[in-house]
Amino acid sequence: MTTDDFKGIKARLGDISRRDFMRYCSIMAGALGLSTGLAPRIAQAIADPKRRPPVIWLHGQECTGCTETLLRPSHPSLDSLILDIISLDYHETLCAGAGQQAEASLAQSMRENAGKYVLIIEGAIPVKDNGIYCKIGGKTFLSLVEEVAAQAGAIIAIGSCAAWGGIPSAHPNPTGATSAPEVLKGKTVVTLPGCPPNPYNLLSTVVHVLSFGKLPKLDSLGRPTFAYGRLIHENCERRPHFDAGRFAEKFGDEGHRLGYCLYKLGCKGPVTHANCPEIQFNDLGGGTWPVGTGHPCFGCAEKGVGFTIPMFTQVEVLSPTPFARQAPIIPERPVPVSPITAALAGGALGLAIGASAVALRKLKDSPDDPDHPVKED
Numbered sequence: 001m002t003t004d005d006f007k008g009i010k011a012r013l014g015d016i017s018r019r020d021f022m023r024y025c026s027i028m029a030g031a032l033g034l035s036t037g038l039a040p041r042i043a044q045a046i047a048d049p050k051r052r053p054p055v056i057w058l059h060g061q062e063c064t065g066c067t068e069t070l071l072r073p074s075h076p077s078l079d080s081l082i083l084d085i086i087s088l089d090y091h092e093t094l095c096a097g098a099g100q101q102a103e104a105s106l107a108q109s110m111r112e113n114a115g116k117y118v119l120i121i122e123g124a125i126p127v128k129d130n131g132i133y134c135k136i137g138g139k140t141f142l143s144l145v146e147e148v149a150a151q152a153g154a155i156i157a158i159g160s161c162a163a164w165g166g167i168p169s170a171h172p173n174p175t176g177a178t179s180a181p182e183v184l185k186g187k188t189v190v191t192l193p194g195c196p197p198n199p200y201n202l203l204s205t206v207v208h209v210l211s212f213g214k215l216p217k218l219d220s221l222g223r224p225t226f227a228y229g230r231l232i233h234e235n236c237e238r239r240p241h242f243d244a245g246r247f248a249e250k251f252g253d254e255g256h257r258l259g260y261c262l263y264k265l266g267c268k269g270p271v272t273h274a275n276c277p278e279i280q281f282n283d284l285g286g287g288t289w290p291v292g293t294g295h296p297c298f299g300c301a302e303k304g305v306g307f308t309i310p311m312f313t314q315v316e317v318l319s320p321t322p323f324a325r326q327a328p329i330i331p332e333r334p335v336p337v338s339p340i341t342a343a344l345a346g347g348a349l350g351l352a353i354g355a356s357a358v359a360l361r362k363l364k365d366s367p368d369d370p371d372h373p374v375k376e377d
């Protein structure tokens with residue numbers, strides 16, 4: 001990246017140092033499961049203002065939490081990065097205009113960018129009674145999604161509601177709420193489930209498209225494998241306690257205060273695919289996530305688990321998974337008395353060792369193929 005390119009980045013993103021920006025791009029490469037050697041290519045893609053894809057963002061049955069999570073991170077200015085690398089032509093919450101003015105900007109963007117714009121769908125789509133339970137600008141959300149999707153270059157369903165129905169589709173589902181992939185059968189829909197989804201997964205998906213000109217590798221449910229390829233249980237910081245048979249039995253008991261595994265409190269980590277324990281929320285790698293604060297995972301990112309299986313019901317651990325890359329628990333050794341961070345203390349070392357092992361393994365693999373699978377141990 002040339003000095004001029006970086007000057008452009010600085011002008012657009014504000015007070016960010018070149019070192020921080022490159023560090024950020026390296027983290028992004030890591031989050032995508034790529035070699036950090038691809039960071040300069042990612043930096044180049046972000047730096048090029050001509051690559052900004054037009055984005056139309058539609059809201060259906062939802063709480064706007066997905067948009068909120070996008071706007072609330074603090075470092076490194078993720079909202080600026082996302083809003084800078086895309087051209088957000090239409091977003092019902094963030095639009096400066098309203099009413100007919102907003103609808104006109106939607107029609108204009110569709111007309112001028114047919115076949116090129118990215119459609120992001122937030123919220124479930126009610127289909128019962130021809131979709132009359134959610135209307136925007138006089139149209140049903142169902143017809144709006146179908147109309148805008150018809151000419152989209154790429155479609156992303158953000159959040160659990162759009163990805164698989166989420167809360168609006170919970171029993172008894174009076175509005176017939178369903179997901180974007182169900183409504184848009186036959187089209188490729190990238191799904192980023194989570195309640196809320198992690199904004200880094202949206203950013204990583206967009207950056208992948210900008211850097212390599214194609215979507216990241218998806219699983220059978222449309223989820224990018226870089227983010228949803230592993231069970232939460234595999235990378236959870238409390239996993240060494242699970243393996244050692246140390247569980248919290250009740251909220252507030254000694255095991256809970258010492259940071260033991262939350263399986264017996266109904267944790268759905270063993271059946272939920274997501275990268276929450278690795279990238280966490282709020283601040284990349286230094287933030288927090290539900291299990292880290294002592295609350296069992298409720299499986300929001302997994303269809304048929306979140307908002308479906310009761311919160312405190314224990315799930316069956318059907319497929320044994322490898323031990324987490326975390327420091328083992330040594331029962332004889334006194335556990336630090338810090339209530340929430342007892343598990344984190346060992347986890348930090350294990351994460352560092354695990355991250356190094358992953359990095360070394362990736363370096364040994366082909367570094368230039370963004371879809372090159374990471375070999376398993």
Ligand code: SF4
Pocket residue numbers: 232233234236237238239240242260261262263267268269270291297
């Ligand atoms: S807290 Fe949940 S995800 Fe973490 S080890 Fe225990 S069961 Fe697995």
